[in-house]
Amino acid sequence: MSYFTELAAFIPEDRISTNETILDQHSKDESYHTPRLPDLVVYPLNAEEVSQIMKIASKHKIPIVPFGLGTSLEGHVIPTDGGISLDFSYMDNIIEVMPNDFLVKVQPGVTRSKLNQELKKHGLFFSVDPGADATLGGMVATNASGTTAVKYGIMRDQVRNLEVVLADGTIMNTGTMAAKSSSGYNLNGLFTGSEGTLGCFTELTLRVYGIPEMTVAGRASFHTVGEAVEAVVSILSAGIQVARIELVDEISMKQVNIFSDTDYDEKPTLFIEFHGNEGGLMQDIEFTKEILADLGTVAFDFEKDTQARNKLWDARHNVAYAYMHGYPGRKHMSTDVCLPLSELPGAIESARSALKKYNLIGGIVGHVGDGNYHTALMVDPDNPEEMKKVDLFNRHIVEYALERGGSCTGEHGVGIGKRKYQAQEHGNALPVMQMIKKALDPDNILNPGKIFLNETLKSKEETIN
Incomplete structure (x- = not known):
């Protein structure tokens, strides 16, 4: 009995798919990494079904790749060894x-x-x-x-x-x-x-x-990225409890204005949000204004109105789509490193210099309040010379971060793209992680090829009928 037949014994036919369109949807995420089709897609409803699927996969040494919506950015859901894409969209209660x-x-x-x-x-x-x-x-x-x-x-x-x-x-x-x-x-x-x-x-x-009693958002523009990052350090050092503080550089602000139909200053900008009660919040805002004024801010404006606040954050969240709209035919790639806050100004300036050095299209955005920044790159995956430059650029910013006590990924995860930096970041801790993986997944069927290099399961020929 093949593993497909065993699955079909307890999973209805309408929740097992080998349809080419469905397989293609589960072959990729939003990253630039090469897609790979799974052998089939299964839609479980509960833990018991997942347990049965796992037992069959373990018996036949079939890779299992969990799938949500495919919004990941480092190839996490790409089934590099085929097998079963386990789609959890029906488990949404x-x-x-x-x-x-x-x-x-x-x-x-x-x-x-x-x-x-x-x-x-x-x-x-x-x-x-x-x-x-x-x-x-x-x-x-x-x-x-x-x-x-x-x-x-x-x-x-x-x-x-x-x-x-x-x-x-x-x-x-x-x-x-x-x-x-x-x-x-x-x-x-x-x-x-x-x-x-x-x-x-x-x-x-x-x-x-x-839900906070009051939410106020605003934006502050600066002459340079360095001044903007200095402002972040000053605001946090003052003990002001900001809920969000985001950086968007001048190149990215230009893309934002075109895509979101806004007229924000096309200068390095901080998007800031405060949560709290009205009395305390107004004090924090006034204190923030004083700090920004002392630092020579070009302009700052705060929004209490929900519609204006939502427009502000929609503009920030849509930076990636703004770039994609501005450079049709190219693929968006977002880098992701995190450093100690004191090292962030140097890291961002280094990244900006590297962008110019390699002549790449892109700008810098980031969650600068916790030292995490991204470079939004627009790349041509079919241009080997350009992709070589992209790899050199990514290596540059990652190694800059690692040399200063940072991480190769602040939030996107390792997936496929950051595997090669794991030994450099973790040192003697990496073999410990591999031992944990081996203990819990001795046959390496769970999302093989992710996080660790040289850990992919050799593809097995299985009859699906």
């Missing part, structure tokens, strides 16, 4: 909202916007905002963060418990509903950011927050 505990239980296919729509009824919201309307399972898998991390933390900070199905089909939990625990190893931290290489998430218990 909000199981329970627990407002008194500030917790929510969801299935992995729930999107961020869907969760916040439900939470709003309870006066709550989920804080992590990576820009894309990704699934929560995918956000845990890559340890996503985004614009609000400077105040509320990254995805790992929101995880209380994960229901996980291991490679052998075992269903386990990584934590509890308690706010803290000193019991045993921190499995929440281990599985968050594991990119589907250690297990598949089937239920998430996540922390949520009360």
Whole structure:
């Protein structure tokens, strides 16, 4: 009996697909990495089905690649060895909202916007905002963060418990509903950011927050990127509790104005947002204005109106689409490094110099409040010489970060693109990670080829009938 027949014994035919269009949709994410078709796509409904699928995959040594919405940026969902793409889009139930505990239980296919729509009824919201309307399972898998991390933390900070199905089909939990625990190893931290290489998430218990009484957003323009980053350090050093503080350089602001039909100053700009009660918030805003004025800010403006505030953040979130619209025929590539805040000004200036050196099209944006910045590049994947320059540029900014105590990825994850930097970043910790992977997935069927180099499972010929 082939593994397809075994799957069909308990998964209905309409939830197993070998349709070419469906396979193509699951062969790629939003990255520039080369697509690869899975052998088939399976849509489970619950943990028990995932467990059965895992047992069959383990028996036949078939790769399993978890799939949410395909919004990842480093090839995480590309099935490099074929096998089964496990699509969690049917597992999209909000199981329970627990407002008194500030917790929510969801299935992995729930999107961020869907969760916040439900939470709003309870006066709550989920804080992590990576820009894309990704699934929560995918956000845990890559340890996503985004614009609000400077105040509320990254995805790992929101995880209380994960229901996980291991490679052998075992269903386990990584934590509890308690706010803290000193019991045993921190499995929440281990599985968050594991990119589907250690297990598949089937239920998430996540922390949520009360909707702030007042939200005010604004933008401040500067003569140089260096001045803008200096302002970030000054604002945070003053103890001002900003919820978001984002940098968009002058080149990117030009693209934003064209795409979003805005007339913002085409200078290095900080997008800033404050959450809190009215009295405290107004004090923070006045203090911020004083700091910005002392630093010679070109212009600054704050928005209380919800519509104007949303327009401001839509413009920031749409930077990637602004570039894609401005350079048709090219592919968007977003770099991602994170450094100690004190090293950020030098890192950004170094990146800008490297852009000129390699004559690449792109600009710099970033979550500068926590030292995480991106270069939005527009590349031609079919031009080998240009892609060689792109690789040299990416290597330059990664090595700059690593040499100064930073990381090769602040939020996009390792996937395929950052595997080659793992030994340099982690040193003797990398073999420990590989031992954990081997212990939990001895046959390397869980998303092979991700995070670690030379760990891909050799393709196996399987009859699908």
